[in-house]
Amino acid sequence: MNERKEKLDRRGFIKGAAVVAGAAVGSAALAIPLSRQPVLDAEYPEVPENKVELAPNGKSVLIIGGGLSGLQAGVELSARGFKVTILERSGTPGGKLKSWRDRHFGPTDDPAKNDPAFPGYIREHGIHAVWGFYNNLREFLGRHGWRLAEMPNEASIYNFLDKDGTESHLRNCNWPKPYDKIQLLLNAREVKHLPESERNDFVRLAVRLMSFDYADPQQRAYMDSMTFLEYGRKLKVSEPLIHKICDSLLEMAYFDNVDQVSALTLANIFQLVAGATDDMKVNLYVNPVGESFLQPMVDYIRARGGEIHYHTEVTGFEKKGERIDRVLAAEIPAGSGKGRVRRCSICGNLIFDGMEVGHECPFCGAHVDMLRDVTEAERSTRVWKADYYISALDIPGAKRLVEANLATLGDMPYFRNILGLHAKSVYVTNLWFDGKGQWERKIRDADGRPAICFFATGFQHLGITVNRSLRVPFPDGKLMSWSAEYPDRDVTVIETQIAKTDLVAGKPTAEIADLCYQELKSVIPDLxxxxxxxxxxxxxxxxxxxxxxxxxxxxxxxxxxxxFIGDLAFVPHPAVFMEKTNVTAKWATNLILDKAGIKEGRIKILVSGTPSVVTDLMKAATQVQV
Structure with missing residues (x-):
């Protein structure tokens, strides 16, 4: 019975793929546009009604957390006349997007360190890519003139490298729309990580996932009810596909693995990139992002009468009736003030005497230069009041705040659900090597150029791995470079993002660096x-x-x-990651405008990805449920 069902399933797939291909060709002949919303075809979608700046309205909003969602909400609300106050427990804006300068990275004989004015090398949370399907974030960036770094048309990040040396590549598609998705599915059949007999599984899996509809609550609940490993086995796709290709994609995007994450993860990503080739392409922020994007948001808020207070951790709520009346900020716990107390300007944690690990913050690994003494004023309770309050905290921060104030907030399912959410760790490791050429000779893209990065498969420690010191010319005349600091110097700087943090938790930096180096050396022997x-x-x-x-x-x-905003929150919208921080910030702005009775300034929220004839045909040809 199962064998017969599988044969029928494969037959249905082949038939469905033929329908997609045939209909797509037909639609091209009829000149049906790729997108049902032409505004989405622009690199920075323009929405004229979102370009507003209203006079002060006398209402105030307090935002807890100065990460990406908090800053974006602050900009939107400031533009609409609200007095915005942001309280951030660290000393730097941006949350998981932040960057700073580190004078201690690099060897002691580095000539740059001889210059007293040298600010240090850019050290960031980790390299972040802005996918093409981030329509709302791109609209926000374009509206304010905060542009991303240009990328060559042929630059692809989808290079897969196994520990045994096997290479696979997914090229950027260049066929005319809407043939490009057919080209993508054909490219998926060239993945050398899989035996040729199993490559159709990748296409079959991709078509299934591309048919996912996040707006359908039943599909959403179905995919959230099992791990991706369980889903892949239900679909009877090959184990190498699940454990190599899918696992490396999940480590890059979610810092997790197929046997742990919900099947919803890749389903949502695949359906977001299904509409247009440009949705799969990525841009980078102009480096350093703290100076090109985050600080400009801070400046925008302050220029409109807003305030941002760093080293200020909200610990409590007080209610009056059924509303939040005020918040209490960052009293140092009783009994901890006997010795020196510092707060890390990067992660915001309190550091008491003796907690340092060598020259590092014991929590995030930042150099002790980034620790700052807590002032006497900061040791006492401070009180803040506003008309409206927004929590823009990450999951650990939101859980701490809610758990400490559950009696005040009310022991309701809404707040209990926050306490049940999971957080994930990643260790972003950067290594400095003398010389150039070792990576360039061994790590290549589909066209034989030095690859800018690779998705690691079969390794214990390496995750998505990037050469930050590479500059690669492309046929369109553009250069691909992750950073402007290193390409002209005879050095190689490699970043890898370790998702399996349980294997390295508690280990010192030198040991983690050596574990990564040994794995890099297995594929770059002369490193x-x-x-x-x-x-x-x-x-x-x-x-x-x-x-x-x-x-x-x-x-x-x-x-x-x-x-509550950020990527921990739910909105009936398929946005993920940085795109979701933007969508929830806009969503909250519209809610507050309604509460304040202000009819002007509502923000139009775009779909993420590109609704198109291709996605319609995918959904008509198959379904995500097994």
Whole structure:
């Protein structure tokens, strides 16, 4: 019975693929546009009604957390006349997007360190790519003139490298629309990580996932009810496909693995990139992002009368009736003030005497230069009041705040669900090597150029791995480079993002660096020992374990003037990652405009990805449920 069912399933797939291909060709002949919303075809979608700046309206909003969602909400609300105050427990804006300068990275004999004015090398949370399907974030960036770095048309990040040396590549598609998706499915058949007999499985899996409709609550609940490993086995796709290709994609996007994450994860990504080739392409922020994007948002808010207070951790809520009346900020716990107390300007944690690990923050790994003494004023309770309150915290921060104030907020399912969410860790490791050429000779893209990065498969420690010191020319005349600091110097700087943090938790930086070096050396044999290294230890990424999607809190809490935003929140919208921070910030802005009775300035929220004839045909030809 199962064998017969599988044969029927494969026959249905072949028939469905033929329908997709045939209909796509027909639609091209009839000149049906790729997108049903032409505004989405622009690199920075323009929405004229979102370009508003209103006079002060006398209403105030307090935002807890100065990460990406908090800053974006602050910009949108400031533009619409609200007095915005942001309280951020660290000393730097941007949350998981932040960057700073580190004078200690690099060897001691680095000539740059002889210059007293040298600010240090850019050290960031980790390299972040802005996918093409981030329509709302791109609209926001374009509206304010905060442009991304240009990328060559042929630059692809989808290079897969196995520990045994096997290479696979997914090229950027260049066929005319809408043939490009047929080209993508054909490219998927060239993945050398899989035996030729199993490559159709990749196409079959891709078509299934591309048919996912996040707006359908039943599909959403179905995919959130099992791990991706369980889903792949239900679909009877090959184990190498699940454990190599899918696992490496999940490590890059979610810092997790197929046996842990909800099947919803890749389903949502695949359906977001299904509409147009440009949705799969990526841009980078102009480096450093703290100076090109984050600080400009801070400046925008302050220029409109807003305030941002760093080293200020909100620990409590007080209610008056059914509304939040005020918040209490960052009293140092009783009994801890006997010795020196510092706060890390990067992660915001309190550091008491003796907690340092060598010259590093014991929590995030930043150099001790980034620790700042807590002032006497900061040791006492401070009180802040506003008309509306927004929590823009990451999952660990939101859980701490909610758990400490559950009696005040009300022991309701909304807040209990927040306590049930999972967070994920990633250790971002950067290694400095003398010389150039070792990577360039061994790590190549589909056209034989030096690859800018690779998705690691079969390794214990390496995750998505990037050469930050590479500059690659492309036929369109554009250059691909992750950073402007290193390409003209005879050095190689490699970043890898370790998703399996349980294997390295508690280990010192030197040991983690050596574990990564040994694995790099297995594929780049002539790579010399690293001269310098750092490890950013982050524990604040949003988890996507089974059931998490059903636990996510809507933006509006049961308390009328308290909202929650960021990628931990739920909106009936398929946005993910940085795109979701933008969507929830806009969503909250519209809710507050309604509450304040202000009819002007509502933000039009775009779909993420590109609705198209291709996605319609995918959904008509198959379904995501097995």
């Amino acid at each position: 010399p020992p690293p001269r310098s290294a750092y490890v950013n230890r982050w524990t604040t990424y949003t988890g996507y374990r089974v059931g998490d999607e059903g636990r996510r809190p809507p933006v509006q809490s049961p308390i009328d003037n308290l909202l």
